[in-house]
Structures are given as structure tokens and as C-alpha cells.
Amino acid sequence: MLSKRIIPCLDVKNGRTTKGIKFRNNLDVGDPVEMGKYYYQEGADEIVFYDITASNERRGIIIDIVQRVAEQIFIPFSVGGGIRTLADMRDVLLAGAEKVSINSAAVRNPRIIAEGAEAFGSQCIVLGIDAKRVEESKEIPSGYEIFIDGGRLPTGIDARKWAKEAEGLGAGEICLNSIDMDGTKSGYDVKLTRLISENVNIPIIASGGAGKIDHIYEALTAGKADAALVASIVHYSIYSIKEIKEELDERGVKVRLQW
Amino acid sequence: MIVIIDYEAGNLSSVKRAVRKSGFDCKITMDKDEVLRAEKIIFPGVGAAGKAMENLKRLGLDWAMKEAFVSGTPILGICLGAQIIFEKSEENRSRCLGFIEGEVKRFPPGLYSKDGQHLKVPHMGWNRVAFRRSHPIQEGIRPGDEFYFVHSYYPVPASHDVILGETDYGITFPSVIECNNLIAVQFHLEKSGRAGLRIFQNFCQWKSSHA
Numbered sequence: 080m081l082s083k084r085i086i087p088c089l090d091v092k093n094g095r096t097t098k099g100i101k102f103r104n105n106l107d108v109g110d111p112v113e114m115g116k117y118y119y120q121e122g123a124d125e126i127v128f129y130d131i132t133a134s135n136e137r138r139g140i141i142i143d144i145v146q147r148v149a150e151q152i153f154i155p156f157s158v159g160g161g162i163r164t165l166a167d168m169r170d171v172l173l174a175g176a177e178k179v180s181i182n183s184a185a186v187r188n189p190r191i192i193a194e195g196a197e198a199f200g201s202q203c204i205v206l207g208i209d210a211k212r213v214e215e216s217k218e219i220p221s222g223y224e225i226f227i228d229g230g231r232l233p234t235g236i237d238a239r240k241w242a243k244e245a246e247g248l249g250a251g252e253i254c255l256n257s258i259d260m261d262g263t264k265s266g267y268d269v270k271l272t273r274l275i276s277e278n279v280n281i282p283i284i285a286s287g288g289a290g291k292i293d294h295i296y297e298a299l300t301a302g303k304a305d306a307a308l309v310a311s312i313v314h315y316s317i318y319s320i321k322e323i324k325e326e327l328d329e330r331g332v333k334v335r336l337q338w
Numbered sequence: 339m340i341v342i343i344d345y346e347a348g349n350l351s352s353v354k355r356a357v358r359k360s361g362f363d364c365k366i367t368m369d370k371d372e373v374l375r376a377e378k379i380i381f382p383g384v385g386a387a388g389k390a391m392e393n394l395k396r397l398g399l400d401w402a403m404k405e406a407f408v409s410g411t412p413i414l415g416i417c418l419g420a421q422i423i424f425e426k427s428e429e430n431r432s433r434c435l436g437f438i439e440g441e442v443k444r445f446p447p448g449l450y451s452k453d454g455q456h457l458k459v460p461h462m463g464w465n466r467v468a469f470r471r472s473h474p475i476q477e478g479i480r481p482g483d484e485f486y487f488v489h490s491y492y493p494v495p496a497s498h499d500v501i502l503g504e505t506d507y508g509i510t511f512p513s514v515i516e517c518n519n520l521i522a523v524q525f526h527l528e529k530s531g532r533a534g535l536r537i538f539q540n541f542c543q544w545k546s547s548h549a
Contacts, residue, residue, distance in 0.1 A: 082464040202488045
């Protein structure tokens with residue numbers, strides 16, 4: 080049976096991983112390539128590199144990182160942040176990433192999803208969604224609104240409607256981030272992940288809010304997510320990926336235990 | 339030389355890196371003469387069956403592959419490469435290479451896991467393989483090892499004898515095929531961590547008795 084995936088997410092800025100990431104081992108915690116390799120060896124099922132560089136040199140820097148990561152890790156990894164065009168996607172995929180993640184650019188121009196899926200295959204195209212709880216209304220019947228530009232700009236678009244539309248356009252997967260829960264360490268928005276997962280037939284990666292293993296368990300069971308994105312919970316060595324997986328396994332969630 | 343066949347069906351650099359990581363040199367080629375001379379052939383691929391067959395024909399690689407197969411060159415099919423070795427595919431209703439009798443079918447809608455969860459298509463992520471018998475290709479692979487899958491179609495051979503490994507996704511489907519000098523896996527070896535690299539290594543070392 081298919082395993083639920085545990086996916087560490089690394090924020091990269093100017094070629095370095097951000098946040099004071101602490102490790103038990105003595106390693107260069109600022110180097111995304113070393114970090115990627117570390118999580119690969121620790122049993123990550125996939126890795127996400129999220130580029131938050133704002134400068135013009137960003138493209139060259141991230142491509143160099145992707146190429147170096149691809150030499151070291153032999154599991155899928157995706158790259159997100161600042162991907163706007165088909166050319167951006169092509170550069171990252173040719174450099175060795177398995178998938179690209181698009182978010183704001185897809186809301187502004189939904190055609191990019193179809194074009195990306197047509198050119199590279201749906202399995203390469205991950206749609207990132209930043210959703211926030213709002214009052215249910217005629218415009219937002221699900222009670223979750225899409226925000227773009229790092230969660231700053233409301234769009235008036237309903238999250239359920241957007242997820243279904245993106246699936247129709249050819250998105251292969253949805254990485255669903257809860258703006259309300261992101262950084263709180265108080266749990267994923269299980270209601271949101273369940274809502275989207277039940278309304279589309281593509282995998283959902285729950286994102287935002289993991290602080291303990293029970294949160295991951297809830298997202299993967301009650302939340303019906305296919306995968307869980309983890310950041311602080313592993314970056315600060317609160318738990319190792321192995322510990323997370325062993326507890327999930329004990330509680331009956333199918334995960335990959337050998338690597 | 340070990341060659342990786344390029345028929346414009348996806349990025350092959352990750353396959354090349356994985357083969358090198360497993361300790362062997364290899365070359366990406368779309369030249370049919372190189373395929374005919376190859377010591378071993380790796381036949382990967384992502385995308386749709388129809389387009390893949392079109393490309394193979396245009397490049398003369400369908401014929402070169404057939405020659406290589408009948409002459410006993412060890413061949414390793416991966417993902418789409420494990421599908422278009424059959425006679426036909428439901429995808430684009432394509433006629434395929436026909437090395438092995440059988441067809442390729444789409445996962446039916448309404449698949450459920452044993453615990454009642456609705457299963458999505460494509461089958462995407464890590465899953466296990468139950469081997470039906472032993473073969474040099476699975477040297478060093480442990481029973482709980484998992485592999486990375488991404489596919490909506492799966493092979494249905496006419497004879498069960500060619501099924502070396504099976505995977506469960508609502509239904510049990512053949513995920514490793516073996517026929518003489520041909521081994522084909524539905525999962526992505528290049529994205530399957532240690533276990534995937536080990537199978538590359540096993541293939542590169544394999545002394546097929548059909549040569």
C-alpha cells in the first residue's frame with residue numbers, strides 16, 4: 080500500500096538556508112546542499128526547496144543549488160518560489176528537480192499550469208496554495224480564501240474552487256498551506272486539508288502548523304492528506320524524521336521505514 | 339557501453355546521475371547504431387505512450403530496440419519504458435513495441451485501500467514490491483524496501499510467468515517484469531533512494547544468460 084510521505088521544506092535565501100537551524104550533528108546547517116543530503120539520509124520521502132531570494136541573481140543561484148543537490152540525493156525534490164514562466168520551470172527541471180511548485184504566478188495566469196503540464200507532464204507541476212479562513216459568503220462558499228504574494232494579497236478566490244480548477248488545468252499535486260496555522264506549531268488546519276482532499280483526485284500535501292507528531296497524524300488521517308510538509312519540527316531537531324515515522328507507524332499510518 | 343535511450347520522453351540526466359552513483363559509466367543516446375552496439379540498454383521514459391511510440395519510430399529506435407532485444411542485449415525498462423514493451427496501451431490507444439504479449443491499462447476509478455480510503459490516480463509516492471521469485475536484479479533488496487512510483491497506467495501481461503514483482507494499490511498489479519534479457523520496472527529507480535541505486539548496480543553487473 081502507498082506510504083504517506085514526510086517532506087522537509089528548506090527555505091533558501093541568497094543560496095543559504097534560513098532560520099537558525101540546529102542540528103545534533105556537526106554540519107554546515109546553512110548549506111542547502113548539505114541539508115538536503117542530510118534529510119535524504121535521514122529518511123525524507125521528498126524534499127522541498129523554497130527560494131525566498133528577492134534579488135535579480137536569484138535564478139543563477141538556485142539553478143546552481145539544484146544541480147548540486149541532484150548530484151547528492153536520489154529521491155524526488157521540488158523547487159518553489161519565484162517560478163513564473165515556462166522557462167523558469169524548464170531551467171529548474173533540467174537542472175535536476177523532479178517537480179516545480181507554482182503559487183502566485185498560477186493565480187495571476189492559470190494557463191501556466193496547463194502549459195507546464197503539457198510541456199513537462201502533470202507529475203512535475205505542484206500547485207502551491209496559501210489559504211486563509213474567512214467568513215463563508217457567496218464568493219467564498221468554502222470559507223477559505225486564496226492569498227498570494229507570500230500571503231499578503233487577498234484574491235477573493237475560493238480555495239475549493241481554485242483547487243478544482245487547477246486540477247482540471249493539469250496540476251499534479253497541491254501543496255496546501257494554511258496561513259492561519261503557519262508558524263504556530265499548534266497543528267495543521269485539518270478541516271482545510273480534508274475539504275480540499277475530498278474535492279480533488281490529486282495528492283494533497285498538508286503544510287503549516289506542525290509542532291508535534293500528533294499534528295502530522297491528524298493531517299494524514301482525519302485531514303486525508305497524502306503527505307505532510309515539515310519545517311521547524313525537524314529543523315530544530317524536536318523530532319527526527321525517523322522518530323516521526325516510527326510513531327506514525329505504531330499508530331497505524333503506512334509510512335516508508337527503510338531507506 | 340551502457341546506453342540510456344533518449345527518445346524525447348523526459349529528462350534523462352537524473353537516470354544518468356543515478357547510474358554513475360551506482361558505480362557505472364553510461365551515455366545518453368538517440369543514435370540507433372549506438373543502441374545496436376550497446377553492451378546494455380536502459381530504457382526510461384515519462385509521458386504519454388502515443389507520443390513515445392511516434393518518437394521511437396521517427397528516430398528508428400523501435401527497430402533498433404527490437405534487434406537488441408532479440409539478440410540478447412540486457413535491457414532495463416523504467417516507468418513508461420516498462421509499458422511500451424507490451425503490444426498495446428489504452429493510453430492514446432497506441433500500438434507499442436510488442437516485445438512481450440499483453441497490454442497496458444489505466445487504473446480503474448473507484449479504487450479503495452483495505453482501510454476504506456479512496457485511492458487517487460495517478461498512483462504517486464512510495465510503495466513496496468513483493469517479489470514472486472528470486473532474480474539477480476533484486477540482490478540486496480530487503481522485503482520492506484519501497485520505491486517511488488508515478489503512473490496512471492500499468493502493465494497486464496498475457497502470461498503470469500513474466501511477472502517478477504507485484505505492488506498493491508487497491509488492486510495488485512505487476513510492477514517488475516522479467517522476460518529473458520529484459521527487466522522492466524514500473525517505478526522510478528533514479529528517485530528510489532538506496533534501493534533504486536542498488537537495482538541499477540545489479541542490472542549493470544547482471545550476466546544475462548540469454549545473450
